[in-house]
Amino acid sequence: MTRDGGKGREASHDNEILTIEEVARYLRLTPQTIYKWAQERRIPAAKLGKEWRFRKSFIDRWLDEQILRNKS
Secondary structure (H helix, E strand, O other): OOOOHHHHHHHHHHHOOHHHHHHHHOOOOOOOHHHHHHHOOOOOOOOEEOEEEEHHHHHHHHHHHHHHHHHH
């Protein structure tokens, strides 16, 4: 257990930064699809130099929004 009552791990997990390959694996899509969506701004991403990066918490929120949008 950490000093913060075991929450330290969870907080850092929310801020986890992912690569295109990691997002693709997480969403079970191809890296090419994630790359295209990032370029088109269809998925929340930041381009750092020549590399795309994704915050896991933003991907989770975006996925929830996609699911809710498709239900209505």
